[in-house]
Amino acid sequence: MGSLTLHTVVSSLVFLILFFVSNFSLPVSSDSNEEAYALLKWKASLQNHNRSLLSSWINDATNVSSKINPCSWSGISCNDAGRVVNISLPNVGLNGYLPHNICRGGALQYFGVSNNHFQGTIPKSLRNCTRLIRVRLDGNNLTGNISEALGIYPNLTFINLSHNNFYGEISSNWGKCPKLGTLNVSMNNITGGIPREIGNSSQLQALDLSLNHIVGEIPKELGKLNSLTKLILRGNQLTGRLPTEIGSLTELEYLDFSANRFNNSVPESLGNFQKLHYLGLGNNQFVLELPKELEKLVQLSELDASHNLFGGEIPFQICSLKTLEKLNLSHNNLSGSIPHCFEGMRGLSVIDISDNQLQGPVPNSTAFRNAPVEALEGNKGLCGGVKGMQPCKVFSSHKQNSGAKWLAIVFPVLGALFVAMALIAIFILRKQNSDSGDRQSSNQNPQGLFSILNFDRKLVYDEIVRATNDFDAEYCIGNGGHGSVYRAELPSGQVVAVKKFHSPLPCDQIADQKEFLTEVKALTETRHRNIVKFYGFCSHARHSFLVYEFLERGSLAAILSSDAAAQELDWSQRMNTIKGVADALSYLHHDCFPPIVHRDLSSKNLLLDLEYEAHVADFGIAKFLKPDSSNWTEFAGTYGYVAPELAYTMKITEKCDVYSFGVLALEVIKGKHPRDFLSSISSSSLNTDIELDEMLDPRLPAPSRSVQEKLISIVKVAFSCLNESPESRPTMKIVSQQLRI
Known part of the structure; x- marks a missing residue:
């Protein structure tokens, strides 16, 4: 009995050892x-x-x-x-x-x-x-x-189950997943209604049910999703009125109700979305007037209210949306005149008011002047300085001093054609001046010869010169290959950044001339929240300079080089910075015609404002891609950011910027340029697992689990941008979309 017991004990020990091993x-x-x-x-x-x-x-x-x-x-x-x-x-x-x-x-x-x-x-x-x-x-x-x-x-x-062929109804089980942050079932064949149990997903941040066959009304329980930043219901068969409870979703940044069958008026509670960037109401049956509460959407960059039954006048409160870039009010019953205050909406670049009952003068702003005829037609009697439209008001420009021998200033609001004519005139007049042997004193007061119109249409050339003490080094905040940047505080209190070229652009300074012209042309034709705003330019015998908005935080390179400043740029802000750059490049490549390639994307040319919002700057070597052309050019860019194919070919494509973006994205996460890391990356390793620890800036606290997941996604996107083959890199439009998931 004892031996049996011993045998049993030994067998058990062996089993336990084997199990442990x-x-x-x-x-x-x-x-x-x-x-x-x-x-x-x-x-x-x-x-x-x-x-x-x-x-x-x-x-x-x-x-x-x-x-x-x-x-x-x-x-x-x-x-x-x-x-x-x-x-x-x-x-x-x-x-x-x-x-x-x-x-x-x-x-x-x-x-x-x-x-x-x-x-x-x-x-x-x-x-x-x-x-x-x-x-x-x-x-x-x-x-x-x-x-x-x-x-x-x-x-x-x-x-994410989107872009498949799933059918059936959305299960109420999703409301029982306590940690669910993103649910995307868009572009399938889903039917039925939205289960009210979805409102129990308290951690939900993104809900995308778009492009299905979902019916019924929006359950008021969705108003409990207090963490929601993105709600996309576009392209379904939803009906009824929008529940007022939706107004509780104060964290929303993207909201799309378009292409449904919603009716009645838009609830006033929509004015609660002070973080909203996009609002889609188009292709529904909304009635009454556009809500005046739209003025509370202080971050809104795009509003689509087209193809509805909105009546009354366009509320002047829309003019208070200083961040608005795109506005579509077409195919409604809007009447009266267009508010004159639209002329002050400097950021507005795209407008469509076609097929309404509007009349009177068209506002004198870039958005309206650049609008195609189709965006204005179908109204009662619009008039103004738009191509193909009967003039109703003569625009009188500022008269130059009769003694002026060189050209003055043109602003973006004057339109691309005027800019092009003005730029040509600069150098024709300069050449005439040079040929005549005219020699003005370098100390001559330039007032009357050159003047910059700010947005209040005041003469500010002298103010800029005085504000910088004739461009004294004390006011210099940065230097580049072709010029220096100065901070200028005008008497009005407005602070601007002034890029002064090293020379006044005489005819023999071809490189400076080209950079000056390219930057003016690029910034005149672009409008985006993540591209630095351009106020104007001056070409003068003493000073040639460009005037931009002043970004308080300065360049990303300067921030990352300072331990104190880098520690203030937390993970959330860094991810937003990367997304902002992606959005700007996507706009340049896909929303501009011809497409614009920046060619010099780097941390030195990325500026941040007080809210750490990213702004791409310095378009001096940007390239406008010509359709049906090989787009060959000389080598240019910043070492460490230039795509590898430019070492053996001078063909410029958008994929050059994509590579630079990949480098910049890793730099933002690492806190320094990823030189050593880049040398170890090859196309064969782009899809391997990522050791995130070696990618993180050690000056910041370790990110939370949810932030880690987002950072891993960003790093993977950055890796895809660094593919040695340009054809294998994603487009910036795809990158921008991937970073928003």
């Missing part, structure tokens, strides 16, 4: 081996031409008792126990079905196969994969009933 030692567990075989089986099921993309997925076991280690495979990450926790294979062109037993080991936390060609349904095993944190299946050809395919996930923070 198998579960806690470094070799991969048998469960991991099963996971590896499951992944290999999945690889074998894919179409033949896809398998080469997973070349690292091999059976490396030397004998039957050996373990297969999937943790080193491309797109696979494991925990300390060797269990698969991350499957990340986006944008690699895989074609086939998702693995049946995707959650075999039960440890899966991250599953991302977006933008491939997968078909079929979501594996049933994913429904019970309760450790999931982040899921991306968007951009495939998946199908199936979405209300049955997924379960309740206590740790899930992000799920």
Whole structure:
């Protein structure tokens, strides 16, 4: 009996030792081996031409008792126990079905196969994969009933099922996922209504149900989503009136109700959205007048209220929206005249008021002068200085001193054509002056010869010279290859930045002339919240300079070079900085015609205001891409940011800026230029897992888990921008969209 007991004890000890070793030692567990075989089986099921993309997925076991280690495979990450926790294979062109037993080991936390060609349904095993944190299946050809395919996930923070063929109704289970921050099921075939249980997702920040077939009214329970920053319901069949409870969503930055069947008036509570950048109300059946509460949307940059039944006059309160860049009021019943205060909306670049009942003079502003005829037609009797429109008011410009021999100043509000004519005239008049041998005294008072019109139309040339003590070094805040930048506080209290060129641009200074002309042209034709505002320029015998808005924080390079300043630029502000730059480049590449390539994106040319909002500056070597042209040019840019292909070709494309953006994004996160890190990056390593710790600026506290996830996403986007092949880099429009998810 005693020997039996001893044998039992020894056997038990051996079992415990084996159990401990198998579960806690470094070799991969048998469960991991099963996971590896499951992944290999999945690889074998894919179409033949896809398998080469997973070349690292091999059976490396030397004998039957050996373990297969999937943790080193491309797109696979494991925990300390060797269990698969991350499957990340986006944008690699895989074609086939998702693995049946995707959650075999039960440890899966991250599953991302977006933008491939997968078909079929979501594996049933994913429904019970309760450790999931982040899921991306968007951009495939998946199908199936979405209300049955997924379960309740206590740790899930992000799920994107958009751009597929899912049908069925939105499950109320989403309201039972306590940590859910993003739910995107856009562009599917989903029907039914919006479940009121969604209002229980207290951590939800982004809800995108757009481009489906959802019906019914918006449940008032959505008003409980106090963390929501993005709500997109565009392109459904929603009806009724907007609930007043929506006004409780004071954190909203992006709100799109367009292309539905909403009726009645717009609730006054929409005026609560003081952080809103975009508001889409278009293609509905809203009636009565546009709400005057729009004036409270102090951050709004785009408003679309087109294709509705709005009547009455355009409320003058819209003019108080100083950040507004795009306004579409077309296809309504608006009447009366256009408020004269539109002339003061300097940031407004796109306007469409077509097909209303408006009459009277068109405001004398850039947005209206540059508007195509189609954006103004279909009204009763508009008149003004717009091409093809009957004039009703003569615009008298400031008369120059009769003794003037050189040209004065042109502002962006005067229009691109006037600018081009003025720039040509500068050098014609300079040449005439040079040929005649005219030699003015360098101490001659320039008033009457040159004058800058500020937005109050006052003469400010002398004020700038006096404010800088004739450009004394005391007021210099930066230096560049072609000029220096000065801070000038005008008597009105307005502070501007003045870029004074090293020479007054005589005809033999070709480089300075070209930079001056290019920067004026680029900044005259652009309007974006993340591009520095341009107030005017001066070309004079003594001083040639450009006038911009003054950005209080200065350059990103200066901030990152100072430990104290860098510590104030926290993770949230850094991520917003990166997004702002992406939005600006997307605008230059895709919303301007011809497209504009900046060519010199760097931390020195990125300025921040008091709120740490990013502003791209210095367009001196920008390139306007000509359609149907090879766009060859000389080498230019800042070392460390220039795309590698420019070492062997002088062909300029938008992808040059994309590469520079990738460098800049990593610099913002690392807190310094990523020189050493860039040398280790190659195209083959762009999709590997990222060790975030080595990427973070050590001067900042460690980011929270949710911020870590966002930073990882940004770093991955930055890596994609650094691809050695320009064709393989994403466009800035795609980058901008990816950073908003």
